[in-house]
Structure formats: structure tokens, C-alpha cells
Amino acid sequence: MTLEFRCRDVGVVCKGKIRSDNEEDLIAQIAKHADEVHDVPNLTQTLVNYAKSTVTSSSPGESES
Ligand SMILES: [Zn+2]
Numbered sequence: 001m002t003l004e005f006r007c008r009d010v011g012v013v014c015k016g017k018i019r020s021d022n023e024e025d026l027i028a029q030i031a032k033h034a035d036e037v038h039d040v041p042n043l044t045q046t047l048v049n050y051a052k053s054t055v056t057s058s059s060p061g062e063s064e065s
Contacts, residue, residue: 001059005030009054012038026055
């Protein structure tokens with residue numbers, strides 16, 4: 001399963017897309033991107049929760065079970 005986060009889904013004008021196959025790593029990558037690209041060095045729990053709520057998941061080549 002691939003998790004995907006898109007900056008534009010949280011209202012940020014950015015073409016950034018972050019993908020990972022586990023949530024912990026995805027959040028870590030989002031935090032890094034936010035710091036490097038958006039000058040947001042510390043994501044609050046609220047922001048993390050909001051980001052999580054917009055994450056989409058897909059299973060390429062597999063049907064949903
Ligand atoms: Zn971004």
C-alpha cells in the first residue's frame with residue numbers, strides 16, 4: 001500500500017507530493033519537506049493530524065480488500 005500526501009490538499013500552493021509505504025515515514029518526510037521548502041521547522045500535532053487526514057492510499061495492482 002502506498003500512502004500519498006500532496007501539499008495542495010492542505011491548501012498550500014506547492015506541487016510537492018510525498019509518498020511512502022508507512023505512515024511514520026510519511027510524516028517524517030512531510031516534516032522534512034515542510035522545514036526545507038515551507039520554512040516550517042516544527043509541525044504541530046494539529047498540523048500532523050490535518051496532514052494525515054488528507055493522506056490518500058492506493059494499492060497499485062491490487063484490489064481493495
Ligand atoms: Zn510543499
